[in-house]
Amino acid sequence: MAVGIPELGIKSLDPMRFDEIKGDQAGLSLTFKDTTVTGMKGCTVDGVKCSVDLNGDYKLGGQLLVLPIRGEGKYHINIRDIVIKASNALVTVDGADGKKHWHIDNWHFTHQVKTGAVFNFDNLFNGNKILAGPVEDFVNSNWRDVMREIAPPIVHAIVARVVEAVEALYKAVPAEELYIQ
Template identity: 20%
Template sequence: MSRGITLLPIANAPNIGRCNLKDPNLNECVGKNIEDAVRKFKDGAPQIGIPPFEPLKISKMVIGEGTGPVNVQQNFENIELFGLTDSKVLKEIVDVEQDKHYCESFSPKLELIGDYDMNGRVLVLPIRGKGRFNIILYNSSLTHNLTMEKYTKKDKTYLKMVNYLVTITPEKMHYQFDNLFDGDERLGSQINKVLNENWDSVYNDVRQGYENSFGLIFKGLADSLFSRVPYNEIFIVE
C-alpha cells in the first residue's frame, strides 16, 4: 500500500482511501483508491447520493448514425450496466497543478441491457425494431482523460468535472436485439447474426457515440462524489 493512505471519514459510507499529494507514489495511490472505490460502491452509498454501481442504472443513451455502415440512430432507455465493478486500473497519472488525471483501465465484461428503438440500415441491410436489447463488450481497454477545477462552497473547496473523455476498445462484442421486424424470428435472427459477424465494423462506425455516452456516465458518477465530499477529504493537503 502506498504511503499516505488513510480512510475517508464519511459516516455510514464505504471506507475510501485518501492520498497525500506529496506522496512520491501518488499515481499508484490514486489508481488503487479509484479501483477500491468502484468496488465499495457496488451497492451504492445513498447517504451521500452515490447510486449502486452493480448494476448501474442509466435512463437513456442515444447512439447517432455513423458515416459508414451504420445508417440508423440507436435509442436506448431503461438501461442497466453490469460489470463496472470488475474493472481494474492499469495506469494512473495525476497532474496536481492542472487538476488533470489520465487513467488506463481494463474491464473483462461490460454488459448493457434495456429497451431499444431503431429504424434504418446497418451494412446496407434494413433494420427495424423496438424491444429489449443486450450488448456485451468483452475485454475492453479504456482510457480516461479528466479535467477538473476547484470551487468554493460554504468555505470549503470542492472539485467538479469540466471534461471527461473516454476511449473504449473492446476485444469482441455481442449484439442481441429482440423483436426485430415486429417479431419476425427468421429476419431477426439473420440481422443479429450479421451484426455479430461484423461487430468491429458496426462498433467502429459509431464508437464515438458509445465513448461520448460513457464519458457522460462516468462524469456524472464522479460529480456525485466530488460535489458532496470536500477536496481535503479526498486528498491529504499539507
C-alpha cells in the same frame, strides 16, 4: 464506489440504470430504453477495463454498416473487455463548507472493445426470422465494426454517469481529504 454512496449523493454504478440512451450514428437511429448495465464492479482503474452486460428495450431503424435494419423490442448486449480511457480538466473550487473541492470542468473519452461483443435483439424486422437470423449472424460476426457504430452513445452515457458519481464525491469531500500522502 460501484455500489454507490447514497449519503454522499453517489448513485450505484453496478447495476447502472438508464431511462433512455439515444443516438444517431452514420444513418442509424437507435434508442435503448430501461437499460440496465452490470459488470462495472469488475473494472480496473488503469483506464477502465471491464466486461459489461446491457439489457433493456431497443428501437433501431436505418442502415447498420451495409444492412438495412429495423426493429423494436427487448435486447441484450454482452461486451467483453471494453477499455475506456477518460481525460478531464480538474479545477479547484470553493465548496459550500468553505473548503477547497475538486470539480471536473470537462471530460473526453476514447474506447475500444478488446475481446468481443454479442448482440441479441428480439423482434428484428417485426419478428421475421428469415430476415432477422442472417442480420443477427452478420452483426455478431462483425462485432468490432458494429461497436464502432453503436457504442459511442452507450459509452458516453456510462462515462457521464461515472463522472457524475465522481463529481458527487468531489462535492461532498474536500480536496485535502482526497490527496494521496
